[in-house]
Amino acid sequence: MANSPTVRHSLLKLKEGLSMKKKFSSIAIATAMFLALGLTFAGTSQAAPEPKVGVACTKLGTTAKVGLITYSCALVKGKREWTEPWFTALKKSASLYRSLPADIKEKGKLVFATDPTDPPFQFFSAGNDLIGAEIDLANAVGKILGVKVEFVSSGFSAIIPGVEAGRFDASVSAFASTTARQKIVDFVTYFNSSRAFLFRKGTLPNVKTEIDLCGLKVGLPAGTTMANAIVGLSTNCTTAGKPAIAYSIYPDQATTVLAVRSGRAELTILSAHVSSWWQQNAGDELDIVLRPDQGADFNGMVVRKGGLANVMQKAVQQLMNDGTFKTIFAKWNIEKLMRAKAEINISTR
Numbered sequence: 139m140a141n142s143p144t145v146r147h148s149l150l151k152l153k154e155g156l157s158m159k160k161k162f163s164s165i166a167i168a169t170a171m172f173l174a175l176g177l178t179f180a181g182t183s184q185a186a187p188e189p190k191v192g193v194a195c196t197k198l199g200t201t202a203k204v205g206l207i208t209y210s211c212a213l214v215k216g217k218r219e220w221t222e223p224w225f226t227a228l229k230k231s232a233s234l235y236r237s238l239p240a241d242i243k244e245k246g247k248l249v250f251a252t253d254p255t256d257p258p259f260q261f262f263s264a265g266n267d268l269i270g271a272e273i274d275l276a277n278a279v280g281k282i283l284g285v286k287v288e289f290v291s292s293g294f295s296a297i298i299p300g301v302e303a304g305r306f307d308a309s310v311s312a313f314a315s316t317t318a319r320q321k322i323v324d325f326v327t328y329f330n331s332s333r334a335f336l337f338r339k340g341t342l343p344n345v346k347t348e349i350d351l352c353g354l355k356v357g358l359p360a361g362t363t364m365a366n367a368i369v370g371l372s373t374n375c376t377t378a379g380k381p382a383i384a385y386s387i388y389p390d391q392a393t394t395v396l397a398v399r400s401g402r403a404e405l406t407i408l409s410a411h412v413s414s415w416w417q418q419n420a421g422d423e424l425d426i427v428l429r430p431d432q433g434a435d436f437n438g439m440v441v442r443k444g445g446l447a448n449v450m451q452k453a454v455q456q457l458m459n460d461g462t463f464k465t466i467f468a469k470w471n472i473e474k475l476m477r478a479k480a481e482i483n484i485s486t487r
Contacts, residue, residue: 188265189220206469224465230284231456237449238283242307247286250276251306253294255392257415258470259312271470272310278462279453293389295361298323301442308442308450312409314363314435315485324447325483326439328454329475333433334413337398337405339425345405346427353381357403359391363433364407399423411472436484447482454480
């Protein structure tokens with residue numbers, strides 16, 4: 139949705155989607171995340187609607203904070219609505235719009251795939267809205283390009299094949315840019331990442347490095363760089379005369395974390411910022427060990443081949459130049475991850 143930083147998914151779709159294996163896979167992913175967080179939906183209430191972009195408000199100039207998001211009551215096309223000021227201030231760039239591929243201009247939208255189990259970059263809120271830093275960024279890119287933005291939920295491992303096949307124009311799912319992936323899709327990178335171990339508090343006091351994973355049950359999300367690297371780590375264990383890693387691959391990040399919390403897996407390896415988010419939002423249940431020297435990647439947006447990356451890079455760089463990018467990352471408490479420039483197809487490996 140080009141004029142809203144969030145995307146609303148109805149509860150009716152949630153109920154229908156649980157029985158659909160493919161068409162509504164996003165709802166199944168969202169449900170797994172809610173279970174992992176221990177969230178429940180509130181019952182029907184007659185109270186005033188919670189502030190949200192596009193929802194009617196009463197007094198101009200008033201503000202309201204919901205989680206990390208601050209809304210302001212402003213006049214939008216003659217109506218009083220809740221807005222996010224940074225987003226409302228963005229204007230279409232005519233020159234960037236002219237640079238878009240003809241098919242994007244013809245359909246008037248960019249279709250982004252996303253795996254909504256990767257907080258704080260993309261995830262479902264308790265109110266079933268798709269939110270996060272990269273959701274904000276994609277909406278901002280769409281607004282300055284002058285096209286609508288449509289998000290399609292997908293399992294992480296299906297996103298790059300979907301972009302390659304033309305089902306999606308791009309993806310925001312905190313992808314690490316690698317030379318192997320660049321053979322299939324293009325990347326516009328704008329933040330850094332590293333790894334961390336995430337496990338139940340008090341269960342693994344001696345785990346500090348990768349060699350300490352030998353003999354453990356490790357769960358990993360499908361399609362991630364760690365899902366590929368775990369084979370080599372396990373081989374290192376057996377070469378050193380230690381037990382192999384008993385690893386399992388799960389459909390997405392939320393179900394992987396749920397496996398750790400339930401005891402089916404003893405540990406998972408995720409990006410450091412994501413592991414920290416899960417730890418902070420799981421009460422006193424989870425603990426992490428940061429591995430800043432492991433998995434140091436350049437991350438960003440996946441874009442289909444064929445020149446679209448050039449336009450997307452210019453759009454993201456404009457947002458960096460005018461301060462919008464910093465506003466978005468500061469909003470989600472990840473400004474330390476920002477890169478100074480948006481670049482195409484750079485990688486550490």
